[in-house]
Amino acid sequence: MLVTLLLVLLGGGLLCLALDRFRPEAARLVSLLTLVVAALILASLAPLGPASAGPGNAWLAYVQMPWIPRFGISIELGLDGLSFLLLVLTLALGFIAVSASWTEISFRPGLFQANLLWTLAGVVGVFLALDLFLFFVFWEIMLVPMYLLIAVWGHEARAHAAYKFFIFTQVSGLLMLLAILVLAWTARTTGQALSFSYFDLLGQAPTGQLGMAIMLGFFIAFAVKLPAFGVHTWLPDAHTQAPTAGSVLLAGILLKTGAYGLIRFVLPLFPESSLAFAPIALGLGVAGILYGAVLAFAQDDFKRLVAYSSVSHMGFVLLGLYAFNALAQRGAVVQLVAHGISTAALFMMAGALQQRLHTRDMRKMGGLWQQAPRMGACALFFAMASLGLPGLGNFVAEFMVLAGLFAEHPITAALAALGLVTAAIYSLSLIQRAFQGPDNDQAKIDDFGPRELTTMAVMAAALLWLGLYPQPVLDLARIAPPLSLSGLSP
């Protein structure tokens, strides 16, 4: 089933590509249909009963077949609660991305949809792969269609943004490849055959300096993707220049692969080095929260503001994971989902505005509420979600992270809590400048139509559900990683 899921997405992409020649408008339908099929496959794997597959009977689904026996590399895929949660998010945002690109893309729509589906396939692969080599392959290969999305369909400065995005992630990826190889070869010297399987490498990490160096190789790759403070500079450019659907995918799920890597690989494979590294990671998290928030406030570009707010929000994920506290770690998982939805919605809003006004500059907006009240209401809702209004998903996540963190590191938690205040400032200023105030724009703009309204409503409902009844998500995060979250809490 897991392989089928990947093949469906890849095949759907090929079909879109084939349609590009003669029926380009049919491609988006095919794309939608592909996602429906993928969603059905995923639904058939839903964690209704106890997990019973794979090593330790801890996986919902598990498959392994040889790929490159020379290096002990196999196609090893596994689905647990955490992967399931993130796959649901991935496919949901896939729908949103298709919806966002429905009318926006006029150049080669078939190829666009193909790249969209291939990016999703890469991300799904990342969330499923349990062989480190396979994981790396998915990790790198998902960048290629994403690069194409930015470089071909992006906005005015797309070349620069696409280079920066690709080079940051590739170079950090090479460090991870090196780390994976060193880990596998050192594990081999202890007697077993060369293997890249997650299960064979668990508990094999060398201690001391070498262990720390290998851990850093992984951490840097994931921190770039997350992004952590200091290596985040690719993010504002890439998010701003990408087409709307690309921004949705980037912010909604590609950033999550970094967090997923930390949860799945760094913490379980290198428990000791991670513990020793925790203070630095927490520092990076706090710095990211505050720095992202301050820069978000200073932006005039709608998308850039949202991009910097992502840096700030993802800081909470880093804090949650390195707090080494069960509550905070589960909060981080909720944050992944909540941030994915709320940011995707804000990017879609930005895309809708750009399509209507041909600008993302908030100095040229203002007073839009009078012309487009439905857009204004949606924007206000998601701005509230982003600033952490109780009752919405982001509040639950950030509260859990802060509560868990406070038990371990009160001062860090106090500093991070400032992030909630600054989030209120930049979110409200966004609404104020774009939708309130005097009407700057003479031209009449169209309000949201049914397609856009439905998309927004679904995302709003998801955030409300996450805010009012987060228990199912918390449960998934708990059954999820037998070794990653619960096993590590001191």
Add this chain to the structure above:
Amino acid sequence: MNSGMWQALSPLLALSGGTVVLMLQIAFHRNPRWSVAITQLSLLLGAGLLLWLWPGSDYQSLLLRVDGYALLLNLLFILAAAVTCWLSPAYIALRSEQSGEFFLLLLLATIGAMILAQAVHVASLLLGLELLGVALYALIAYPDRSLLPLEAAVKYLVLSGAASATLLFGFALAYAGTGQLAFTGLSESLALAGSGAYTLVMAASVMIICGLAFKLSLVPFHMWTPDVYQGAPSPVTGFLATVSKGAVFAVFLRAFLETGAYQFPIILNSLAAIAVASMLVGNLLALRQDNVKRLLAYSSIAHMGYLLIVLLVCSDPANHDLAVEAALFYLVAYTVTTLAAFAVLTWPGYEQYQGPEHTELKHLSGLLWHHPLAGLLMLVAMLSLAGIPLTAGFVGKFYLFSAAVTGPHWLLLGSLVVGSGIGIYYYLRVVYYLLRRDDNHALLPNAGWHESCLAVVLLAAVLGLGIAPQSLIGWIQSIL
């Protein structure tokens, strides 16, 4: 003169026979179609004989050794020559009065490369090297309607001649020190040699390394590379970049292992310095190139630097098999990928003018939209050179990483990571030009079935080696 010998030498003889037939054909009845057909047939025959010898052959004479290593590389060279021959006719017909001799030279160069892969003696090494080199001078200068190829050929001739002289002097010194010229003989007398001979032999090794490094265009012997790459006709550049470098590396690796040169720290250290310098300088200089052939020239300098890692890994005898395996896979991947890139540059419709070649980056602008197959091939070739997964280049790079982490080669690994990181930028630049959609392309390439076939084959090879590398790995392992 037993039957085993005739069998082992039959691929070489097939190609040599092909050159004679081709020469007679040109003398009596000039016809480019016939020339191409004879060339392709003799290459096909050679490839068939190689497969027939596979995998049990292990014939050794004083000069040549036909083992699995030589067979695999010979097959690679023959296939690369066949691709070059497939690409050339239209190109050469546009740019020169007569095209028959081009194929004659191509066959001779291929024979030289095959001899290099089989050489186990200094004499056969020189024989192969000069056969390859002399044929290449003429191949580079072949188009007689512009001056650039001539300039490139003269440059290559002079510098290559100097390198050969250095190499020869190195061999003379080695002979003075040990009294041996065969690789294995050198190894035995090195073990017995006293300190006086040691100095002589080390001086000899340094000269030999310099000579071979020139042919491989390693830093600091790389100056000729961009000019020759740019000036030479594109199919010949592809041949030079793959077969010529591959053959020299093949004999370098064999000599390095069989003479026991890997035991000497001086040799290892100088090779490490050359490798690091090549990786960094090659990649840095490629950054600012606007001509795709020059860009590929600098990139090839870096790739040869990566490949040198394999030699350094050999310092631990336990790793010899892994090192040879990595080298063979990398060479195959690099050859296929580079041929793909040069195939796009040679694309005849793209070259409809008789004037200078259209190989500036701006000429590739929007290729993916105007000519999807050519654009896709170039895109995949660039991704493979950059080492992106699911391409042949990635598996090759993975092999190098695997080989290097077996020992304390942190400096080399660091340079490999930094070099690859820089490399991504300029490969992406090419990709970005391929994807540009704003300017109108004046030269719309028109693809015949001829080019499309080749493009599909190369595409399948680059992606196939990346997605399912196990079959080639199994092949390579079966000969070690």
